[in-house]
Amino acid sequence: MDSLTPKLPATFVxxxxxxxxAVFVFQSPINELSLDSKLIYKNQLADALVDEKTQMDHPPTxxxxxxxxxxxxxxxxxxxxxxxxxxxxxxxNGGTISNRQLDSKKIFSLQTxxxxxxxxSFLLEDITDEVxxxxxxxxxxxxxxxxxSRLQNFAYIVSHNMRQHSTNFKSLVSLLEENPTDEEKKSIxxxxxxxxDKLNETxxxxxDIVSIGQMLNKPVEVCCLEGEVQKTLNILSGFIESxxxxxxxxxxxxxxxxxxxxxxxxxxxNLISNAVKYVRxxxxxxxxxxxxxxxxxxxxxxxxxxxxxxLEKHGEKIFGMFKTFHKNEDARGIGLFITxxxxxxxxxxxxxxxxxxxxxxFTVLLPDSSEDSxxx
Numbered sequence: 001m002d003s004l005t006p007k008l009p010a011t012f013v014x015x016x017x018x019x020x021x022a023v024f025v026f027q028s029p030i031n032e033l034s035l036d037s038k039l040i041y042k043n044q045l046a047d048a049l050v051d052e053k054t055q056m057d058h059p060p061t062x063x064x065x066x067x068x069x070x071x072x073x074x075x076x077x078x079x080x081x082x083x084x085x086x087x088x089x090x091x092x093n094g095g096t097i098s099n100r101q102l103d104s105k106k107i108f109s110l111q112t113x114x115x116x117x118x119x120x121s122f123l124l125e126d127i128t129d130e131v132x133x134x135x136x137x138x139x140x141x142x143x144x145x146x147x148x149s150r151l152q153n154f155a156y157i158v159s160h161n162m163r164q165h166s167t168n169f170k171s172l173v174s175l176l177e178e179n180p181t182d183e184e185k186k187s188i189x190x191x192x193x194x195x196x197d198k199l200n201e202t203x204x205x206x207x208d209i210v211s212i213g214q215m216l217n218k219p220v221e222v223c224c225l226e227g228e229v230q231k232t233l234n235i236l237s238g239f240i241e242s243x244x245x246x247x248x249x250x251x252x253x254x255x256x257x258x259x260x261x262x263x264x265x266x267x268x269x270n271l272i273s274n275a276v277k278y279v280r281x282x283x284x285x286x287x288x289x290x291x292x293x294x295x296x297x298x299x300x301x302x303x304x305x306x307x308x309x310x311l312e313k314h315g316e317k318i319f320g321m322f323k324t325f326h327k328n329e330d331a332r333g334i335g336l337f338i339t340x341x342x343x344x345x346x347x348x349x350x351x352x353x354x355x356x357x358x359x360x361x362f363t364v365l366l367p368d369s370s371e372d373s374x375x376x
Contacts (some may be wrong), residue, residue, distance in 0.1 A: 258369040275304035305359035
């Protein structure tokens with residue numbers, strides 16, 4: 001093959017050997033290119049990819065070099081681009097070249113272009129760093145948006161809620177300074193205690209928002225989803241039994257997630273406890289938790305036949321802060337907001353389907369390994 005090298009322009013050969021990718025040149029009329037095209041030149045980096053078994057009596061063909069991907073439209077795309085006289089760029093995730101397995105964690109770009117009327121080149125380039133850099137930029141923008149959203153909510157609490165508490169305290173202190181009667185003083189002190197409790201609750205909310213970002217430095221663990229769901233049900237067992245709720249689990253066997261455990265616990269507890277709290281006691285209440293994995297994504301659903309939510313009225317604010325939809329003295333209006341924030345930090349999404357008086361279905365989509373999704 002070396003004797004054929006001079007057929008290529010000297011500047012091209014010199015340029016190709018300096019680049020960090022492989023160059024293959026095949027000889028055949030472009031408009032009649034077939035899978036029998038013969039290799040007439042390859043540089044040293046290309047040579048490293050060709051298995052010794054491929055060194056046959058005849059120059060290797062395209063089929064020899066790409067045996068495992070010849071049936072998926074790969075060649076059709078190459079032939080089409082060359083027949084049209086256009087350059088083509090095809091991205092390969094791992095794969096095999098001449099029976100040699102490429103690193104499955106790497107991403108390659110196969111670039112085709114014509115050099116002359118009867119020759120064209122293949123340039124195989126490792127573009128893993130380029131793709132990862134682009135993905136990291138997208139992640140950075142995504143998380144910047146999430147952080148900005150949390151900061152806005154933090155600012156809202158500080159500027160709005162804290163100001164209300166401050167104004168209320170001032171008003172109550174002013175009343176105390178007006179020499180109230182013992183009965184009035186007792187009433188004012190009761191209101192001060194109530195205001196103090198509300199202020200403490202607001203501070204807890206602020207801490208919850210701050211902790212969402214702080215948890216990112218916690219180590220991830222492999223968690224069995226069925227086991228984690230069962231732990232949550234055990235925590236809520238008293239409510240479940242007292243309200244006669246039937247529980248159905250439809251979780252794929254041995255389904256595991258690589259995730260921050262405290263996030264998974266929080267997501268499950270918020271969704272399942274909501275289903276338990278807002279049951280319709282006069283009907284046969286049920287709770288159904290399903291989970292399955294498709295490719296690299298886990299779908300988790302929590303379904304109930306409880307009170308439900310009027311999505312036409314509340315749909316846009318269902319995951320907002322301090323939004324409550326039923327008269328429940330324990331409702332803080334912060335649980336679904338935190339759940340959505342945690343799901344998004346893990347690289348997932350959460351949606352809801354609900355009908356007032358019939359029940360709700362919350363669907364969470366999570367990557368089976370969240371580590372790469374939130375690490376920047």
